[in-house]
Amino acid sequence: MQNKLLDFVTKIPKSDLHVHLDGSVRINTIIELSKKQQSPLPSYTATGLEELVFKDNYKDLNEYLQVFGFTVPIMQTPENLERIAYEFAEDNINEGVCYVEVRFAPHLHINDKQNIDEVLLSVNRGLNRAKIEYNSKPEVKTKKIPEFNYGIIVCAMRYFDKGYSQYFDHFIDAHRQQPNLNEVAAKASFELVKESVRIRDKYNIPIVALDIAGAEAGNPPFYHQEAYNFAHKSFMHLTAHAGEAYGPESIFQAVTMLHAERIGHGFYLFSPDKITDPTIKDKNKYIENLVEYTAKKRITIEVCLTSNLQVISTLKALKNHPFAKMLEQHLSTVICTDNRTVSKTNVTKELMLAIQHFDLKKDALRNLIINSFKKSFYPGSYTQKLSYIKQISDYYDSISNNILFFS
Numbered sequence: 421m422q423n424k425l426l427d428f429v430t431k432i433p434k435s436d437l438h439v440h441l442d443g444s445v446r447i448n449t450i451i452e453l454s455k456k457q458q459s460p461l462p463s464y465t466a467t468g469l470e471e472l473v474f475k476d477n478y479k480d481l482n483e484y485l486q487v488f489g490f491t492v493p494i495m496q497t498p499e500n501l502e503r504i505a506y507e508f509a510e511d512n513i514n515e516g517v518c519y520v521e522v523r524f525a526p527h528l529h530i531n532d533k534q535n536i537d538e539v540l541l542s543v544n545r546g547l548n549r550a551k552i553e554y555n556s557k558p559e560v561k562t563k564k565i566p567e568f569n570y571g572i573i574v575c576a577m578r579y580f581d582k583g584y585s586q587y588f589d590h591f592i593d594a595h596r597q598q599p600n601l602n603e604v605a606a607k608a609s610f611e612l613v614k615e616s617v618r619i620r621d622k623y624n625i626p627i628v629a630l631d632i633a634g635a636e637a638g639n640p641p642f643y644h645q646e647a648y649n650f651a652h653k654s655f656m657h658l659t660a661h662a663g664e665a666y667g668p669e670s671i672f673q674a675v676t677m678l679h680a681e682r683i684g685h686g687f688y689l690f691s692p693d694k695i696t697d698p699t700i701k702d703k704n705k706y707i708e709n710l711v712e713y714t715a716k717k718r719i720t721i722e723v724c725l726t727s728n729l730q731v732i733s734t735l736k737a738l739k740n741h742p743f744a745k746m747l748e749q750h751l752s753t754v755i756c757t758d759n760r761t762v763s764k765t766n767v768t769k770e771l772m773l774a775i776q777h778f779d780l781k782k783d784a785l786r787n788l789i790i791n792s793f794k795k796s797f798y799p800g801s802y803t804q805k806l807s808y809i810k811q812i813s814d815y816y817d818s819i820s821n822n823i824l825f826f827s
């Protein structure tokens with residue numbers, strides 16, 4: 421049964437709507453490129469790195485984020501970015517992920533050798549090369565199997581400091597009259613979105629959405645309103661990491677002030693004890709209203725099970741994950757990886773965890789999968805999106821129809 425289920429989940433068409441490029445670099449590529457450019461690593465073997473860097477559990481989100489200090493340094497040239505993006509797409513394709521929205525923070529990769537245009541174009545080149553190769557296969561061309569598509573999500577950093585990148589070093593210097601780092605981050609995110617819209621339109625590349633990422637506690641979403649407004653008016657989609665390392669107020673701000681259509685994690689959506697604002701007297705009512713709003717507006721929660729297990733130390737077992745409540749209350753959810761390398765996972769593994777720990781039946785799994793394509797920020801027209809979803813559903817059903825072991 422276990423093997424059959426795994427075989428089934430491997431075969432069905434899948435998507436990943438929340439995955440960081442810099443958290444999904446192949447370990448061997450990290451080693452090879454670090455050696456080549458003499459970036460220090462604590463170990464130069466895959467097993468060594470898995471022990472010392474890509475651990476099974478982390479103290480908190482900040483410790484988890486430190487791991488990116490080993491991948492970002494090798495993502496500083498157009499060649500490396502293209503290669504990493506290409507390999508990323510290939511890894512997804514190899515496990516049956518046919519739609520992926522990959523996110524990263526372009527500002528972490530700007531230096532005197534590459535500007536933001538080159539950063540985004542290089543990543544796009546890698547993804548597009550993998551897409552063209554895959555989609556030119558006869559079985560894809562004849563629509564026997566679904567084609568591979570992707571979108572790029574640009575992440576603004578909610579926090580940065582000296583040493584994060586050459587770009588941020590200069591940015592901090594240029595704004596040293598501003599003592600509030602949140603205000604400086606807000607300015608950077610506004611810059612990012614303006615440039616991303618320009619690049620999207622100039623080169624016609626699928627930059628589909630804006631996100632805010634990085635240390636959540638102490639860096640609330642509301643600072644980024646101007647950037648989100650600009651993205652909104654430029655018809656860019658909106659998602660935001662919220663409720664991963666801070667309570668429900670972070671999710672509240674993301675949906676009411678940033679107008680996020682999707683929420684990354686939303687782990688603390690049902691946690692009145694995490695509310696810190698003293699003006700909120702009836703915490704349960706606050707949660708109830710927030711959950712209802714999220715449900716009715718079909719705001720989608722990007723659930724990342726393994727990542728949450730690794731980062732949220734109070735979450736000892738998956739059965740205590742709020743995904744159960746999200747399902748019970750009919751929230752719109754999608755299962756995502758967050759970081760393939762840092763979390764040592766892939767979409768197949770995450771779906772297996774969801775099925776096994778939350779007792780997903782055949783129909784529930786189908787809904788979850790199809791919903792992920794519906795809630796994607798698909799870069800084509802709406803008509804194209806609908807026909808893609810139709811193709812995905814038909815393909816899914818052709819695999820699932822004769823399955824008897826999975827009720």
Ligand SMILES: [Zn+2]
Pocket residue numbers: 438440633661684758
């Ligand atoms: Zn994330």
